[in-house]
Amino acid sequence: MTPIVTAAHRALAETLADAAGEIIRGYFRKKIGVEQKSDRTPVTIADRAAEKVMRRLIEIAFPQHGIFGEEFGKHNADADYVWVLDPIDGTKSFISGVPLFGTLIALTYRGAPVLGVIDQPISGERWVGAAGRKASFNGKPIRTRACAGLKDATLYATAPEMFAKGNAAAFQRLRSRVKLARYGADCYAYGLLASGFIDLVVEADLKPYDYCALLPVIEGAGGKMSDWRGQTLTLASDGRVIAAGDPRLIAKARAVLAGR
Secondary structure (H helix, E strand, O other), rough: OOOOOOOOHHHHHHHHHHHHHHHHHHHHOOOOOOEEEOOOOEHHHHHHHHHHHHHHHHHOOOOEEEEOOOOOEEEEOOOOOEEEEEEEOOOOHHHOOOOEEEEEEEEEEEEEEEEEEEEEOOOOEEEEEEOOOOOOEOOEEEOOHHHOOHHHEEEEEOOOHOOOOOHHHHHHHHHOOOOEEOOEEEEEEHHHHHOOOOOEEEEEOOOOOHHOOOOHHHHOOOOOOEEEOOOOOOOOOOEEEEEEOOOHHHHHHHHHHOOO
């Protein structure tokens, strides 16, 4: 039986990260134009050029696969295998010259993330996770750290303004229960969680290209990731996510978010 994630899939994911990184490094801390999309988020030539090269490489290697990218949308989205791409997760950091962003590359199988890459092209840091395999950082196995209680946990989120309406009160309850809460690392925080430096990342209002690459990395490192209700993340999830380095933390975090 052919495994869901093959060596060819893994090799392509790394090739995509290499190709996107080469483009992104050429624009980092350069004077480039910044446009505002309809959702009021920024986009640059680097975002678009990096996604274009990744899409082209996928179409050559696996023409039967689907693609869902932040900048250029969906192609063959009903395929069993769909690549989910965010060329620069953290464009606000990128345009500010802050190297706390990353390229996110995921492969989903029938809607479920089975392969993920978090690549930081400036610092040369890369996390890779795949179903049935241990996650790695720059080719070496990694492990999340133990943290059984919220009172000892370090919590990250990208920005407080992502928590709207009822989500804001829920997040504040959790924030008040942890040892340390910080903002601003985008996908880089998930890499740090997988490497055992922080304990929780809780976010809302994410899109599939923001979270699909993260789950195989986190769970391949021994952590757990779900939505706020405890459901497995898929392409159809509502964008509210919890990542915990210690699986014992995730139910506790969900309970606090739910007001229990």
